[in-house]
Structures are given as structure tokens and as C-alpha cells.
Amino acid sequence: MRLPSLLASLFALSAFAAESPQVSLRPGEGALEVLVDGKVVAAYLTANDVSTPARANETYKPYLRVVDPVDGQAITKGPGGTYTHHRGIFFGWMRVGLEGQKLDLWSMGSGRQVHTGFKQQTAERGLARLVSTIEWSDKKGRLILSEERTLELSPLAALVSCGSIS
Template structure:
């Protein structure tokens, strides 16, 4: 039944990772006894404040020990930036425009979670003008233990459909796409980005196979790389330049009930400062099924931008 919450409150063991689904609240992903990721999926309408904090699902990422949270939740600067998240600020549907990035006038609501081997699928309603959805999504996260120096791999496969008709899904590189947002405690003075190719300008380049970020939280340095699968929409922009660390890929396209808008990305997380083009390229080749050579790289210090306070 539509709009019925069908959560599975259970622990699912699958090889390296335990998937624990807590009713109407979160999905915890543990490697041994260490929680390394957690999908936050509550949708609490009891007060305006709780609604604001729970209007979209997002994935928190932790260090290998499970002690340090690497990603941001609600509040602080740019409150709508949360963990690993997916959204679009300009969705044209039925003669109207919807903003499901800032979550103006509607939520993304998880209605069911289906666990699998080292994975789970969140079934998500993208609300329209009412609580009824105009888009439905299946967002599958798969977890791996990659080759060193990475300790965690997170693959996201998303398929977004309309309930009827066609949707034009768009926005801009700053306000749309699949994104990773470091913790509010990120050291904005040291955030660094790495790109494949010489003299890359992330404001202009399209269809990069990967991009990496080095950031520091609570005195600890981490590296995250996003891998852009070749099946993703072409003309994809890479947004990777802010000092607070929000970065990712911005695709655009169309969706119908019969032909979903499909996206596939992988994030690899390492402890320490990794700037090895061969490591990044090999990871992408494995993900994409390619054998492309190791490129030259561009290393850019982040651009400074004054953060806006919480609204």
C-alpha cells in the first residue's frame, strides 16, 4: 500500500557487514562491532523543529573505529547539507517546479527498507504539494571493504520514477546531485581537492570519472573519492571546491513511470591524506570495468566562502 510504513526491525548478517534496521529511525551498517555508516530516515512531524531535522534521508559515515562521525547532520551552516545525500533544486513536473534540495514544500520520506547481502534498499517517496508523492525512488546502498588505503566502499544505485507523466530533473552544480558533506567540525583551512587531468577547473569541466577530497576533522585527516560510473548521464558537472567540503556530481535528465532516472556512484573512504592518482584510477577502472591509464592530476586548495547561519 502506498504511504504505508513497512519497516523491518531486524539485524541482517551478510558476510562482512551487519545491517540493522531500526523501525522508523535509521539503518546501521556495522563492520564487526564498529558502526561505519548509518542511514538517518526518521520523518518526525510532531514539531516544526523535528520536521526540519528529518525532512530528508541521508547517510552518515564514520571512521574505521566507529568513534568519529565524518559527516554532517541538520543544523549549522547550510542545514540542508547532510551526510551522503541526493536532491535536485529544479524538478519540472505537471506544470510546476519543485525544490527537493532545500526541501521547500515537501519531504523525501522512506516508506520501506529492504535488507540484502552487504546492502539495503530504501524506498523513498518524493512528496509533491501534499504528502502524496510525485516521484518514487529505490535507493540501494552496497557496502564493501576495498583495497587499501581505503577502509570502506559505499555504492549508491538510485532509480527515480514518476507516478505518471514525465519529470525534468535538474538544478545546478551547487544545488543538485549526489553529494558528500563532511562534518560541521571540518577544518575549512585545509580542505583540498584532487582531479584527474592537468589544470582542471571544476567550475567548467564535465564528465570527470572521479574526484577526491582531503579533509580534517577533530585533528584527524581523511580522504574520500567519488567514482562516477560511465552509465550515468553525460554532461555531468563536478562540484568540488568549497572549503566546508560539500562535493559531488550533478547530473540531470528525465524520468517517467516506465523509464526511471538512474544514477550510480561509489564513495571510497580512507584514513589519512591520499593523493595517489594510480590508486584513484585503479578504483575507478574496477568500478567502471575499464582499463584506462593513470592520468596526471590537479590538486586545488579549496575556495573560501562565508558560511550562512542556520535558518
């Protein structure tokens, strides 16, 4: 007699799908916010400011900051404090060999990641999709790699994938 339970579950899911939360995007200074039903749930931080050593340290890589929609407080860590390189959801590699160099592209002691633009920014049918282009460079500013990063977020799940690196 599991059929009634299954039918009840499917009915509940279809009712939920009919009233799925509204996902939207809001651009800001150095960030693109993801909102669910008008409340910020995440921000993709893209600033790249080398005007001072402090700002250069705060903005050396783009990352996704996850926010509690109830009180607006960041759930994931930002710059500063212990392990200042730990920032929300980000990509990095600690030991990279390139042309005889040993690069640390995790704590960013050997370079920067610079968000150069968005190929796509959409929010529809309960899904936010961001496709960011990023250039990784060494300390001297030489290009190491170009990345296309795809982030997909929905109220039920979040998936971050690195689409292609060339």
C-alpha cells in the first residue's frame, strides 16, 4: 500500500513546483547578488582593486559569498582574520609548476585572479546562472590561464562548476 504515500508525495511536490521561489539578480559595485523572493542568499564578488596593498589583498580573487537570508549575515568567510585566503566558495591550486616556477594559486601568494566579465547572467525558472570569465596571472602580471567559471544556484541546491580552462 505504498501507492497512496507515493501519490501524496508527488502531489506535494507538484504543489511546491507550482509555487517555486522567485530567483533574481541584482548588480552592485564589485558584486552580483543572487536573491530568492527578494532576499539576498549569495553574492559573487568580482572586485579587483590594486589601489592600496590592503585593497589588493581583499580583492585578489573572485568568489561566491553565501548569505543567511533571514538576517543578511555572511555564512562563508571573507578576507581578514585567520587564513585570509579562505573566501566563500572559490577555486585555487596550492602547488602549480609553470616554466620552472612553483606557484601558490590557493593562498594567492604567487598571483591574482581577475574577473574580466560575464558571458551570461540569467535568473529564470527558479535558477540563477552566472558564467564568469577570469584571468589568472603571476606576480609579474603575466597571464597563466584563462578560465570560464559557471555557477548555478537554485533555492533547493547550489552547483558550482568550472566549465573550461584554457
